[in-house]
Amino acid sequence: MALLxxxxxxFxxxxxxxxxxxxxxxxQGQTPTEIDWGKFITLLLWNCSGYQYPPF
Structure with a gap:
């Protein structure tokens, strides 16, 4: 417990x-005025791709 x-x-x-x-x-509710759809779709697909490390 002391080490913890x-x-x-x-921290x-x-x-x-x-x-x-x-x-x-x-x-304060600031929203971007223009969305770069190319970057948005690329990021969305990367996050939803299901990439996982190989099981050991």
């Missing part, structure tokens, strides 16, 4: 240290 606390404490500390520095401007 030692290993996770830097917890960095999270609390970084929270006040977050920029939440994206929550």
């Amino acid at each position: 606390v030692v290993v996770l404490s830097p 917890v500390a960095m999270t609390f240290w970084g929270l006040p520095r977050l920029n939440f401007d994206w929550t």
Whole structure:
């Protein structure tokens, strides 16, 4: 249990240290004016392709 606390404490500390520095401007409802459909379809197909590492 002590090792768990030692290993996770830097991540917890960095999270609390970084929270006040977050920029939440994206929550104001800004949407892109133009969509690059080629990139969108390529990304969509890549994410839905079902690529998996070979089983061992």
